Amino acid sequence: MISVKELRRTFGPIVAVDDISFDVAKGEVLGFLGPNGAGKTTAMRMLACFLAPDSGTATVCGHDIIAEPVAVRESIGYLAENAPAYGEMTVAGFLNFICDARRIAGKAKKEALDRIVPMCAVGSVYHQTIDTLSKGYRRRVGLAQALIHDPDVLILDEPTDGLDPNQKHEVRLLINKMAKDKCIIVSTHILEEVEEVCTRTIIIASGKILVDSTPALLKEKYHCSLDEVFRKVTRTKKSA
């Protein structure tokens, strides 16, 4: 469902993403790992058509990110880093706006809201302005807007950042529940999360893919925990 071909993006002299290629199929949950500044967010932003690549391309659900950005955006749900939203709006107003922009109207809108509000547990803050919400609730609202149109592809940039352990557990359960019908890319720093939800993992550093494997295979190959695998892989790259 996602096919990335030699995607590259620079910011001045900095190469944020350096010719990365990979494919993700339906039913896969891909964990995108890497140190800060590795290029995870830039890669995800390119897949979500927020940033244009310098070279290379990708297709999402058969649509090219350069030639058909609107079709790509229609077929994905994207949760940006820090879950930005319109602070002055209420949760209800914000989700209604997302429905309007995604052409979900009338009965379909009601059904979408009835499904997503309990799913993301935002019912208790539904009429509250987003500015007054805690970090956890803001992230849940971000998840709700990403899932409201029931997309085939989900791109989640650190979906559990700032959540308490219970909320983290709930989000992981939610991802696991949706996993078999969707294609999901999750970026995270939490390695236990990768073990819990991801069927595959890519470790990226300085814009390059260092490892593309499954969490189980990585542990078997390196004979250590995923934490240590991460350190070994990314430090080897640094010292090289």
Place this chain on the structure above:
Amino acid sequence: MHSFKAVFKRELKGYFATPIAYVFLVIFLFFAGYLTFRDGFYEIRQADMRAFFSNLPLLFVFMVPSTAMRLWAEERKSGSIEILLTLPVTIPQAVIGKFIAAWCFLGIALVLTFPVPLVVCYLGDPDEGLIISGYIGSFLLAGGFLAVGTFFSALSKNQVISFILSVVACGILVYAGMPTTLDYLSNILPAPAVSVIENMSIQMHFHSLLKGVIEFRDIAYFFILIIGWIAACSIILDERKAS
């Protein structure tokens, strides 16, 4: 079209969800009234709105950029631009949606000046055509300044910087056409250059509309001004959205 509508609706509602709209409207209406009566509205003993309309360019130089400064600077600073531009919305749709919403808001501000024409009608027998063309000119003037402000709002994440740049740019568009400026320029520039500057300034086209003459070239001037700055805003936004 649905994307444009969604952005338009959200933006227009956004003004009234915060105190911004009310603060703006109160300040605008106060100064619009104050400047009109300060300039001898009663003393000239004429049933027209010249005193009201002739002060609007000066008032708009400050008021319109204050409306425009948040349009994109706030989106970029809060990161909500990443939500907006990963929805099935193109940059031109988002820019136009926001621009039209802000223009409608300024239109509401102009509509709320209705007591002034009511007073004029009560006191005398004004030329209604002159009042209507004056309002059309004022609305276009607001649109022109708003397009300039929208561009500078996309240029900088900092609302204060975008406000100052917009005020300077709008001020140049107004003062370039002032008789004193043109007199000065005629001493240092050849006559054709002065004529070009006069034609490019907002003042000449606005005053032409205030005289009750709705000419194609004046309307075209405002639309070219709006389309040009809006197009530039779309380009700059595409370049800088992630910076």
